[in-house]
Amino acid sequence: MVTFTSEMKDALRVPGKGGSLIHMATSSLEGKPNIAAMRFVATHGDDKILISDMFLLKTKMNLKENPECSIAICHPLDSGRDWVFKGKAVDIEYGFPPDFDWYGVKAKEILDKWGDWATLEPPKEVPPDIVFPKPAQRGVVVLHVEEIYSIEKGKTGERIQ
Amino acid sequence: MSIVLTERMKGWIELMGCHLCVATPEGVPWVTVSRFARITKPDQISFAMEKGEIGVIEAALSKNPWVAIGVSKQGGIRAAYQFKGKGKVLRSGGEFDAIKGVAAGIATDAVLIVDLTELYCTKPGAEAGQRLDVMAPDAVDAWEKARWTDIPGK
Numbered sequence: 001m002v003t004f005t006s007e008m009k010d011a012l013r014v015p016g017k018g019g020s021l022i023h024m025a026t027s028s029l030e031g032k033p034n035i036a037a038m039r040f041v042a043t044h045g046d047d048k049i050l051i052s053d054m055f056l057l058k059t060k061m062n063l064k065e066n067p068e069c070s071i072a073i074c075h076p077l078d079s080g081r082d083w084v085f086k087g088k089a090v091d092i093e094y095g096f097p098p099d100f101d102w103y104g105v106k107a108k109e110i111l112d113k114w115g116d117w118a119t120l121e122p123p124k125e126v127p128p129d130i131v132f133p134k135p136a137q138r139g140v141v142v143l144h145v146e147e148i149y150s151i152e153k154g155k156t157g158e159r160i161q
Numbered sequence: 162m163s164i165v166l167t168e169r170m171k172g173w174i175e176l177m178g179c180h181l182c183v184a185t186p187e188g189v190p191w192v193t194v195s196r197f198a199r200i201t202k203p204d205q206i207s208f209a210m211e212k213g214e215i216g217v218i219e220a221a222l223s224k225n226p227w228v229a230i231g232v233s234k235q236g237g238i239r240a241a242y243q244f245k246g247k248g249k250v251l252r253s254g255g256e257f258d259a260i261k262g263v264a265a266g267i268a269t270d271a272v273l274i275v276d277l278t279e280l281y282c283t284k285p286g287a288e289a290g291q292r293l294d295v296m297a298p299d300a301v302d303a304w305e306k307a308r309w310t311d312i313p314g315k
Contacts, residue, residue, distance in 0.1 A: 021237045023182075023192065027189065032184065033184040034190075035192070037237035055285045055286060055290075057290035077233055130238055130239070132286035151214075154211070156193060156214045157216045
């Protein structure tokens, strides 16, 4: 069982609010890995990370067959935010039963708060040649974190929690 | 089609380093970082890895050679690509010595060499997930230049 520190919660927010860009890693059931950077990130409670399902493709396909997932801080790196969060994730999409439960959180409470994320936390800091022209959110990925390890230089791989 | 990394891709990869993802044959992903990357062939990236960095991924990599690569730091957003290929770990020989010899500031324990076979755009929006290695190298270069021209360090 993990408990996020306040520093981790500060880091796991959208970059425009002082948080971080993250890399989200998944795998097909046959072991083909996938990694992609994500901007819409938040925490829920002390052991859940939320990611917007806005333009997920392979990540979504992988999570449909395999919940194993890791999230690493991408930027800023080497500034005290050198963590990888590892656990099991589900993509709670619109249409899920409201009482669908993922390790203690309900689909309704997640979608009610985070289901229109681009309005809630618009990507004002994203450069115009990168930002998407129109949001198309289909759900929210919820990662239940079971392990945290370091990617700090000289300490990479050391288990933190 | 074959992959030929563009000058811009090279610039971002080599300046920022990369996040590397491997998976066990059963599909458990593991992420590590390499703070030193060099383009050693048009379709090959070599990474100087410290002991802990390679330690995170070596067990999985020994059973499953697939490696997925995203650029670190600002490259995560500015270099909106995912590179995939098969990797091998070296601890001796000419390729190992060549990378270790130029990887300043890295306590190189191993060199990971990834031969790339897949290239994807990860820019959010309509082109997210667009596979680029199906295009001719010149077409990829033109596609990129029409969108971005920033090359770090230049």
